Amino acid sequence: MTKIWVAITLLLGVLASGENLGNNTSGSIEPKIVGGSSTAIEQVPYQVSVRLTANDKKSYGSGHLxxxxxxxxxxxxxxxxCCYLTEKKQYRSAGEFVLVMGSTYLKSATNLTLEYYLQQLIVHENYNxxxxxxxxxxxxxxxxxxxxWPTVKALALNSQLVATSTYCVISGWGLLQQNGIVSSNTLQSATVPIVAYATCRISYNTVPISQVCAGYSTGGVDACQGDSGGPMSCNGMLTGIVSYGAGCAAAGYPGVYTNVSYYHDWIVQKNSSLNYTLYQNDGVRLGSGWSFLGFLPLLLAFVLDHRI
Structure with a gap:
């Protein structure tokens, strides 16, 4: 099999400079919707655009990472x-990010767009x-x-393995084709089936239970560069997080996703350690009709209930 290169340097290096997503060679592992269709944010209201603040201030949407x-x-x-700088072998700081949600389009906001800075970034302590x-x-x-909020909803966590051949929804603003140059301005989504571990391991050799594969043997539908970190929803629950794959939508190489059920307890434990009462309502944009006083009862409710 063609030697597999980890292309995270390309993803983080190119996007850090605020340039378009670059070309990639076939056979490389892409931090990676090809073969999908345009969709409205209301169909996948849990979808978020993770951006670099410095780039997004220069041109709205260009900060999408x-x-x-x-x-x-x-x-x-x-x-x-998405948070790791390979060349420097260090993580980005929380202050470098802005999260944009509630919008269908990458490069324009509406009165339902929400934007937030980060208070804290928590990367898995054993990330390799x-x-x-x-x-x-x-x-x-x-x-x-x-x-x-009508265009932003939380997605429940899956806690069990999903059966092979289960159809799941993936979404994002990434490249629309292998070797593409510019990420999609319109949110895309597609449906892919869960692939058996035995089948996936023929392509990737080592696929631990902490990962899960999804895609078609003939290729044609997949996540791509710029979709990394995005959701794979199965049976209405968060089952996978876009991680990598050989190329985008290549035959015989399904996409590989972080298996959320494997990390369910880790997520719950980290969430329970966070202080939900400590915050500054530091939203960059909170849609039209924003009123702090009108929102106060909801804030009090969140203090009492922040379960995931």
């Missing part, structure tokens, strides 16, 4: 490799940048997502 998924009123899950194992991170936002 990865996807993310809302799992509580203050917590977003993403991939650990070479093998991409334990590829999961949590982003604790500095503010609260309104409970009844």
């Amino acid at each position: 990865c996807g993310g998924v809302v799992i509580s009123q203050r917590l977003v899950a993403t991939a650990a490799h 940048s070479d093998s991409l194992t334990n590829d999961i991170a949590l982003m604790f936002i500095n503010g609260y997502i309104p409970w009844n």
Whole structure:
């Protein structure tokens, strides 16, 4: 099999400079919706655009780095490799990120767009940048997502393995094709089936239970670069986080996702350690009709109930 290169340097290096997503060679592991269709945020209201603040201030949408998924009123899950600078062998700081949610389009906001800075970044302590194992991170936002916001909803965590051939939904603003240049401005989604471990291991040799594979043997539908960290929803629950794959939608190479059921207890433990009462409502944008006084009763409710 063609030698597999870890292309995280490309993802983090190119996007850190605020440039478009670059070309990739076939056979490389892509931190990676190809073969999907445009969708409205209301169909996947848990979808988040994880951005670098410095780049996004220059041109709205250009800061998009990865996807993310809302799992509580203050917590977003993403991939650990989205937070790691390979060349420097260190993690980005929480202050470098801004999270944008509630919008269908990457480059424009509406009166339902929500944007938040981070209060805390929690990367899995055993993340391995070479093998991409334990590829999961949590982003604790500095503010609260309104409970009844029409375009932002939390996605419940899956706690059990999903059966092979179960159809799941993936979404994001990543490249629309292998060797593409610019990420999609319109949110995309697609449906992919869960692939058996025995089948996936034929392609990737080592696929631990902490990961799960999904895709078609003929290829054609997959996540791609820029979709990393985004959700795979199965049976209405968060089952996978986009991690990597050989190319995008290549035949015989399904996408590999962080297996959320494996990390269910880790997520719950980290969430329970967070102080939900400590925050500054530091939303960059909170839609139209925002009123702190009108929102206060909801804040009190969140203090009492922040379960995921």
